[in-house]
Amino acid sequence: MEQLPDPLPDNPLHILSQWLDEARASNLYPNPDAMALATVDATGQPANRIVLCKQLLAEPGYAVFYTNYTSAKGDAIAANARVAAVFHWDRLNRQARLEGIAVPSPAAESDAYFASRDRDSQVGAWASAQSQPIEQRSQLLRALQAMQQRFGDRDSIARPPHWGGYRVWLTAAELWTRGDARLHDRGRWERELTAGDDGGFTASPWQHQRLQP
Ligand SMILES: Cc1cc2nc3c(=O)[nH]c(=O)nc-3n(C[C@H](O)[C@H](O)[C@H](O)COP(=O)(O)O)c2cc1C
Numbered sequence: 001m002e003q004l005p006d007p008l009p010d011n012p013l014h015i016l017s018q019w020l021d022e023a024r025a026s027n028l029y030p031n032p033d034a035m036a037l038a039t040v041d042a043t044g045q046p047a048n049r050i051v052l053c054k055q056l057l058a059e060p061g062y063a064v065f066y067t068n069y070t071s072a073k074g075d076a077i078a079a080n081a082r083v084a085a086v087f088h089w090d091r092l093n094r095q096a097r098l099e100g101i102a103v104p105s106p107a108a109e110s111d112a113y114f115a116s117r118d119r120d121s122q123v124g125a126w127a128s129a130q131s132q133p134i135e136q137r138s139q140l141l142r143a144l145q146a147m148q149q150r151f152g153d154r155d156s157i158a159r160p161p162h163w164g165g166y167r168v169w170l171t172a173a174e175l176w177t178r179g180d181a182r183l184h185d186r187g188r189w190e191r192e193l194t195a196g197d198d199g200g201f202t203a204s205p206w207q208h209q210r211l212q213p
Contacts, residue, residue: 002093002177003185008208012173012189013058016096019089019175020056028091035098037065038084039076049073053087054113054165061191061203062167063098064105066113068130070162077102083168093178098170103199105165114159122157123147169193169201174211184213 009015023032031052038048051073055064063085068074077083085098104110114122127144134140151157174188189208193201 001179003179004175004177004187004210008187008189008210010208011058011061011206012175012187012208013056013061013170015175016087016173017056017058019087019092019094019096020053023087023089023092023094026089026092029089032089033087035063035065035085035087037073038086039073040080040082041072041076042079047072047076053085060169060200062100062169064109064165064167066110066163066165068125068128068163069104071130073131077166085168095174095176097172097174097176098168099172100168100170101193101201102166102168105167106199107164110164111159113165114163115156119157123151125163126151126157126160169203179213182213186211186213 004015020033023029026032031050033053034050035053036048037051038046040046051065051067053063053065057063081101081103083100083102085100087094087096089095114125117125123144127147128140170191171193172188172190174186177185179185187208188211189206191206192204194203195201
């Protein structure tokens with residue numbers, strides 16, 4: 001059974017990066033970068049849903065996902081930027097838990113990612129008011145057709161202002177591997193973030209502990 005390095009390294013995100021690469025290379029998962037993202041709304045109600053982690057930067061330590069800023073999760077993050085996320089690679093016997101502060105990605109970064117998406121996804125991002133109710137599914141299809149007409153055969157489609165990335169600046173990470181006799185291995189890392197002027201953060205060094213299973 002796999003164990004975490006002993007002693008634990010200073011930065012957990014190099015291991016997490018490697019785990020993501022290995023999950024992708026394993027071909028065991030249609031969405032190896034899927035993570036459950038938990039938010040807490042203004043009333044204190046938690047909710048979670050799967051999003052795709054499109055980038056993980058071990059330095060300075062944030063994960064990026066893309067979504068609709070006016071979705072339920074976008075509203076929750078506007079009220080409370082603290083989020084948590086979990087990856088589970090069942091067949092690799094690995095789990096990774098994250099906690100952090102979500103801030104919208106710089107517009108230029110969201111523009112670049114939006115431009116890299118296929119045309120259907122781009123038009124879909126314009127057509128869907130994510131998390132809003134609709135009377136009938138056919139309404140959504142009509143909205144999609146209207147957008148397809150609007151964009152015609154235009155070469156490039158600009159990013160809708162309501163769509164973009166969030167950087168989750170990480171304050172805690174826990175890596176878990178399955179062990180024999182339920183003696184799983186767990187390492188937990190924590191650090192402090194201090195907000196900078198540029199929407200980013202400066203971080204203290206990571207502190208770590210091994211936890212009992
Ligand atoms: C495998 C998978 C990947 C998904 N990836 C994303 C994603 O990257 N971004 C996103 O906004 N929603 C994604 N979704 C849809 C979300 O789970 C969710 O339905 C949607 O974002 C609306 O959530 P909300 O109403 O809580 O804001 C994904 C769903 C699945 C099952």
